[in-house]
Amino acid sequence: MKFTPTEVEGCWIIDLEPHSDDRGFFARSYCADEFAEHGIHDTPVQANTSFNHAKGTMRGMHRQIAPASEGKLVRCTAGRLTDCCLDLREDSPTFGKHVMVELSAENHRALWVPPYCGHGFVTHEDNTEATYMVTGRYSPEHERGSRYDDPAFGLQWPEEIVVVSDKDASWPDWDGKPIR
Template sequence: MIFTETKLRGAFIIDLDKKEDSRGFFARTFCVNEFEAHGLKPTVVQCNLSFNNKKGTMRGMHYQKHPSTETKLVRCIRGAIYDVIIDLRPESPTYLCHIGVELTSENHRALYVPDNFAHGFQTLADETEVLYQMGDFYAPEYASGYRYDDSAFSIKWPLPVSEISDKDLAWSSFTNSNNSQENITVTT
């Protein structure tokens, strides 16, 4: 695997180190030793699949609060997404900064999302599937989020939103949540 750290400390783009021949290629997509060597949490306790019917579908921006913060390894296995993460760690020099990465079934790229980051994506193709490897169990009592169009983050999404859940539309804005300090507890 090829690990490239983003401008958000601890968040990595992971590309495949392909071994190619006339049959196609073979590549490792996950290895505890390689993740640990890059300072990443290699724990995987759940794997989730998101299927999205329509291009322009929006999911996010989601995170889990302490004590159930979660890492994610996100990969698009069919279609394409614009994947976005926001640094919610108050002590971080990139607090409230975000990045967006295009993940596609063709580029085989993954995004490692550290604890205390919000995550969301928009589909760039119909019938898109996204695979998540999760570092903690889903805990609905700790689930939270911010609106995808929150002016505090100024995310430039590539397409108009075609589909979004009522729950994602109902998230409060960062500004209206007391700057989220009561919602985010950073753990080490």
């Protein structure tokens, strides 16, 4: 795997290094040792799939707080989406910064979203699917969120948002405080 750092401390773009032959290719998409070499020491404990019927579907911005924090390894397995990591960690040198990366079934790219960062994506095609390997178990009482259009963050999504859940649309305005 090829790990490329982003503007958000601890957030990595992860590209496959395929070994190809006449059948197609084979590539490692996760290795605990390689992740640890890049400062990612938490082991995934859960895998999730998100299927999205419509182009312009927004999911996010989600995170979990202690003691149920979770890092996410996100990959698009069908279609195409723009994934976003928003740094909301009070002790981070990149607090308040964000990165957006296009993930697709074609580019096989993944994004590592560190614990306590906000995470969300918008789909660019109908029938887009994303998979997540997460380092924490889902805990509703520790779930937090921010609106994808909260003016405090200035996120510029490259797709018109046409579908968003009531929950994701109703997160309160960010109060300017780091979230832990």
